[in-house]
Amino acid sequence: MSRIPALDPAQVDPKAKPLLDAVQKSIGMTPNLYKVAAQSPAALEGLLGLSGALAKGRLNARLWEAIALAVAEVNGCDYCLSAHTAIGKSLGLSDSDIGAARHGHTGNPKDAAIIGFARTVVHNRGLVSDTDLAQLRKVGFNDGEIVEAVAHVVVNIFTNYLNHVAGTDIDFPITHAHVVAAA
Known part of the structure; x- marks a missing residue:
């Protein structure tokens, strides 16, 4: 049960209403995550702003969904695993692709x-090695793409943590993490 309630979009702060309306219009629903974030219009605006900016970035949608799945698995966030599994499937990721991404793998x-790298950033709280960066550059990632990947990790850590704190009710087909976040 939710510890911080998801707000009714019709009764939110006037600053949050157009933001939730835009989510509804964009994806055809207003997930509970955004209704919880609407408790703070500033936090909701920040979340949507960073997510919107990253959607225009260099990393393609399938790859950022894979990063989201990896981060959610490391953090043990069932809400985000459920949401990103559904989104990933809508983008053409197979069950095998989704399972591999959760554990930091893929055929590519x-x-x-x-x-x-995203998993390493989460596990090590951003303290990555020169070797970690060299490996990314060796396979063809430039510094801008590395910065963008870190931004994807950060936005997903925010949503993972918010869902943990709030106990957000899952409004997608439920997927459970294989790991349990440390207490």
Whole structure:
């Protein structure tokens, strides 16, 4: 049960209403994550702003969904695993692709490198090695793409943590993490 409630979009702060309306219009639903974030219009605006900016970035949608799945698995966030599994499937990711991404793998060595890097960033709280960066550059990622990958990790950490704190009710077909986040 939710510890911070998802707000009714019809009754949110006037600053949050157009933001939730835009989510509804864009994806045809207003996920509980955004209704919880609407408790703080500033946080909701920040989340949507960063997510919107990253959607225009260099990493393609399938790859950022794979990063989201990897981060959610490391953080043990069932809400985000459920949401990104559904989104990933809508983008053509197979069950096998989704399972591999959750564990930092993929059939494409370049994609596997950035997904594994995302997991390393989460595990090591951003303290990556020179070797980690050299491996990404070796497979063809430039510094701008590396920065963008870190931004994807950050936005997903925010949503993972918000869902943990809030106990957000899952409004997608449920997928459970294989790992449990440390207490």
